[in-house]
Amino acid sequence: xxxxxxxxxxxxxxxxxxxxxxxxxxxxxxxxxxxxxxxxxxxxxxxxxxxxxxxxxxxxxxxxxxxxxxxxxxxxxxxxxxxxxxxxxxxxxxxxxxxxxxxxxxxxxxxxxxxxxxxxxxxxxxxxxxxxxxxxxxxxxxxxxxxxxxxxxxxxxxxxxxxxxxxxxxxxxxxxxxxxxxxxxxxxxxxxxxxxxxxxxxxxxxxxxxxxxxxxxxxxxxxxxxxxxxxxxxxxxxxxxxxxxxxxxxxxxxxxxxxxxxxxxxxxxxxxxxxxxxxxxxxxxxxxxxxxxxxxxxxxxxxxxxxxxxxxxxxxxx
Amino acid sequence: xxxxxxxxxxxxxxxxxxxxxxxxxxxxxxxxxxxxxxxxxxxxxxxxxxxxxxxxxxxxxxxxxxxxxxxxxxxxxxxxxxxxxxxxxxxxxxxxxxxxxxxxxxxxxxxxxxxxxxxxxxxxxxxxxxxxxxxxxxxxxxxxxxxxxxxxxxxxxxxxxxxxxxxxxxxxxxxxxxxxxxxxxxxxxxxxxxxxxxxxxxxxxxxxxxxxxxxxxxxxxxxxxxxxxxxxxxxxxxxxxxxxxxxxxxxxxxxxxxxxxxxxxxxxxxxxxxxxxxxxxxxxxxxxxxxx
Numbered sequence: 001x002x003x004x005x006x007x008x009x010x011x012x013x014x015x016x017x018x019x020x021x022x023x024x025x026x027x028x029x030x031x032x033x034x035x036x037x038x039x040x041x042x043x044x045x046x047x048x049x050x051x052x053x054x055x056x057x058x059x060x061x062x063x064x065x066x067x068x069x070x071x072x073x074x075x076x077x078x079x080x081x082x083x084x085x086x087x088x089x090x091x092x093x094x095x096x097x098x099x100x101x102x103x104x105x106x107x108x109x110x111x112x113x114x115x116x117x118x119x120x121x122x123x124x125x126x127x128x129x130x131x132x133x134x135x136x137x138x139x140x141x142x143x144x145x146x147x148x149x150x151x152x153x154x155x156x157x158x159x160x161x162x163x164x165x166x167x168x169x170x171x172x173x174x175x176x177x178x179x180x181x182x183x184x185x186x187x188x189x190x191x192x193x194x195x196x197x198x199x200x201x202x203x204x205x206x207x208x209x210x211x212x213x214x215x216x217x218x219x220x221x222x223x224x225x226x227x228x229x230x231x232x233x234x235x236x237x238x239x240x241x242x243x244x245x246x247x248x249x250x251x252x253x254x255x256x257x258x259x260x261x262x263x264x265x266x267x268x269x270x271x272x273x274x275x276x277x278x279x280x281x282x283x284x285x286x287x288x289x290x291x292x293x294x295x296x297x298x299x300x301x302x303x304x305x306x307x308x309x310x311x312x313x314x315x316x317x318x
Numbered sequence: 319x320x321x322x323x324x325x326x327x328x329x330x331x332x333x334x335x336x337x338x339x340x341x342x343x344x345x346x347x348x349x350x351x352x353x354x355x356x357x358x359x360x361x362x363x364x365x366x367x368x369x370x371x372x373x374x375x376x377x378x379x380x381x382x383x384x385x386x387x388x389x390x391x392x393x394x395x396x397x398x399x400x401x402x403x404x405x406x407x408x409x410x411x412x413x414x415x416x417x418x419x420x421x422x423x424x425x426x427x428x429x430x431x432x433x434x435x436x437x438x439x440x441x442x443x444x445x446x447x448x449x450x451x452x453x454x455x456x457x458x459x460x461x462x463x464x465x466x467x468x469x470x471x472x473x474x475x476x477x478x479x480x481x482x483x484x485x486x487x488x489x490x491x492x493x494x495x496x497x498x499x500x501x502x503x504x505x506x507x508x509x510x511x512x513x514x515x516x517x518x519x520x521x522x523x524x525x526x527x528x529x530x531x532x533x534x535x536x537x538x539x540x541x542x543x544x545x546x547x548x549x550x551x552x553x554x555x556x557x558x559x560x561x562x563x564x565x566x567x568x569x570x571x572x573x574x575x576x577x578x579x580x581x582x583x584x585x586x587x588x589x590x591x592x593x594x595x596x597x598x599x600x601x602x603x604x605x606x607x608x609x610x
């Protein structure tokens with residue numbers, strides 16, 4: 001167990017390091033001259049050079065990379081080109097907002113998609129299965145801005161049931177904040193539903209076809225008990241991994257949903273940074289997303305180990 | 319000698335199975351519906367300018383924000399452009415970008431996945447780490463980062479999305495290769511002294527082709543998702559070129575929904591949804607046929 005944890009952490013650090021290389025390359029090497037990008041084509045070469053020097057981007061690439069990485073370890077994620085202040089407070093505030101929205105989406109989607117997936121498996125190859133599978137797959141690939149726009153028209157504009165903006169304003173009560181977040185959460189739920197339901201369905205079908213299920217049925221145990229005790233316990237384990245890997249897609253979806261519903265989260269922060277070519281802010285935002293994703297998969301792996309005695313034994317012996 | 323016959327025995331039933339699979343596919347209603355919708359959009363993409371009764375760029379300033387009518391079936395936008403014409407012609411860019419990007423990702427991913435699965439060892443370990451790092455960032459976000467840096471254009475979109483899909487496809491191909499690797503026909507090919515490139519491309523590739531095909535159609539669905547999203551955010555296909563995602567963004571900027579001009583959002587949205595769902599129907603039926 002200890003060895004497994006150590007190896008897992010080692011791989012995680014390696015992955016994160018490669019993530020920093022990608023972000024540094026895309027965010028700081030490819031864009032060329034930040035001073036020119038900020039000041040525009042009409043600025044004099046001299047003022048561009050002065051700004052480049054102020055931003056520290058006239059140093060050699062390797063020096064820049066190490067000072068960037070060194071800064072990250074000290075909690076210094078860089079200075080925003082747009083605001084000329086550290087990006088860290090922006091990232092922190094945005095991350096908290098996004099976590100609220102993301103958690104709400106997960107709280108809705110996890111029970112719903114597991115129910116959908118298990119139902120589809122129990123009706124394997126019959127019409128409820130076909131309907132759930134195709135609907136799930138289609139919902140998962142309809143972009144959030146499409147479903148979000150349609151939902152906005154129906155529930156926000158026509159029926160006026162829910163607010164059209166996600167921000168409840170400063171000092172709003174928890175209930176009001178919750179009401180504002182329902183509509184933005186639904187497009188995220190749509191996208192996640194397909195994947196999680198698909199995994200739950202596959203896991204359940206496998207468990208249904210297994211020897212232990214057949215034994216339980218032949219022993220004369222009631223069908224509902226077999227499903228609850230034998231099938232679900234085994235089929236839902238792989239679903240946990242999928243839920244964790246979906247955090248990445250969830251965050252990708254946040255860019256659109258937060259922009260569409262005008263919510264101050266990490267997604268809209270990245271979007272605004274991209275529009276304003278604020279590369280330090282953009283890099284920090286993307287990096288944080290990578291960190292969140294890697295931590296989520298680690299948490300899922302550990303949870304899986306803890307829940308599944310077989311895996312625990314295998315890892316212990318190897 | 320027996321090795322050679324074993325190899326022949328493996329390939330022959332494959333060849334015979336091909337036409338039956340195809341006819342099985344044609345018998346599936348989901349496949350036919352999906353293919354019909356995709357075909358419809360391809361016709362729109364190719365002949366769009368001739369089909370549409372208006373130019374997608376023509377501004378009719380006397381009939382702005384007009385509701386759907388006999389003259390403008392899908393209404394007009396805030397500068398009087400015909401929404402139907404823009405929806406029809408809007409299929410063009412997305413149907414150029416997404417198949418090319420997916421193809422690029424599939425080819426690169428297949429080459430990489432074959433090498434990773436076949437050689438294993440250090441190469442597999444190193445490439446796996448890089449792929450995992452790329453996968454740690456959502457596709458839309460990583461595309462965003464690179465497109466902001468390079469500036470949006472059709473070639474950039476194709477290359478960036480193709481490269482983002484490479485790891486995902488490589489991973490699928492790698493795992494299929496790993497299951498093939500230990501089969502007898504590989505061992506016999508090695509004993510015959512065939513070089514690795516020949517074993518990978520002439521022996522393994524035909525056998526993992528079905529899973530690559532499924533992966534291609536799945537990725538095509540995602541590519542449409544990603545390009546539409548990027549266009550919506552202003553980093554994909556650039557206005558005034560008609561594009562569904564960009565047109566929805568344009569309508570949103572002009573508060574079309576709040577003003578009740580729902581047709582400016584709904585019809586491009588339905589266009590995206592129909593194309594994505596059609597691709598999924600095709601994917602689903604291919605998977606069903608391969609599984610049976």
